[in-house]
Amino acid sequence: MGTWGIGSFENDDAGDFMIDLLDSGDLSLVREVLDNVLTSTEYVEAPDATLAIVAAEIVAAARGRPTFAAQREEGLADWLARIQPTIDADLATQARDALTRILADHSELRELWEETDDLHDWQAVVTELRSHLDP
Template sequence: MGTWGIGSFENDDAADFMIDVLDSGDLALVHEALDNVLTSTEYVEASDAVLAIVAAEIVAAAAGRPTLAAQQQDGLAAWLARIRPTITAGIATQARQALTRLLGDHSELRDLWEETDDIHAWRAVVTELRHQLDA
């Protein structure tokens, strides 16, 4: 995984996922990314975790509570305006649950960040995103 920083969109997998989402006409990829984390019965792979974080960013932005990172993401606001997705309580709950799972045990991404000096900053980014979904 090519990582540029601690932010939700600051790695290669996230950038590729955003391109795919912006090329789509609905939330199917967002649902899939969240489902992959929530239905995993074992260790959540880092690549799945990264996509779930971006999916949660999209859910928060579509619900009218974008993080600063989402506000700065090229094309996201225009895509949301064009697609006008409906954000149900269910998908917001799934996004929160996925983020909680990524912060807990059995998360490769969390384990990878724990090997760095940036674990606290990364955890703060994910926690703040989870709070955006609570509003």
Template sequence: MGTWGTGSFENDDAADFMIDVLDSGDLSLIREVLDNVLTSTEYVEAPDAALAIVAAEIAAAALGRATLAAQQEDGLADWLARIRPTIDDDLRQQAVNALRRILAENSELRELWEDTEDFQNWKATVTDLEQQLHP
């Protein structure tokens, strides 16, 4: 995975996923990537985690709690205005739970970040995003 920063949208997987989301007309991709993380039996793969973080960013933005990164993401505000997605409590909780799995043991993305100087920054980004999703 090409990564150029600790932010949610600062990797190749996220960039590719955003293209797909902006071409979609509903939340099905968001639900799918969150489900992939939540149903992984033991180990959360890094690409699945990267997509789930973006899905959580989109959910937070749809709830009116967009992070600065989401506010700066090209096309997201227009997509939200066009689609007007409704984030029910179940989807919001799925996003929270997915982020918790990504931050926990048995997460490849966490392990990759632990091997860098930027681990604390990455962890803070994901933790802050999780806080945006709490009621």
């Protein structure tokens, strides 16, 4: 995985996902990647986790609670204005639950960050994003 920072959008998988999302007309991609994390039985794979973090960013932004990273993400605000997605409480809860799984044991992405000096900073970014999904 090409990663150049701890931020949600600072990796190749996120960039590819955003290209696909901005070409779409609904939240189906967001729902799909969140579902991949929530239905994984024992172990959350890193690519699934990376995409779920971006999906959670989109859910938070669509609820009117974007992180600073989401505010800076090129094209996201325009896409949200064009699509005007409705975020129900269930989708926000799914995004929050996915982030909780990604931060917990049995997460390959967490394990990868544990091998770096940036683990605590990465955890802080994901935890802050999760707070944007609070009811």
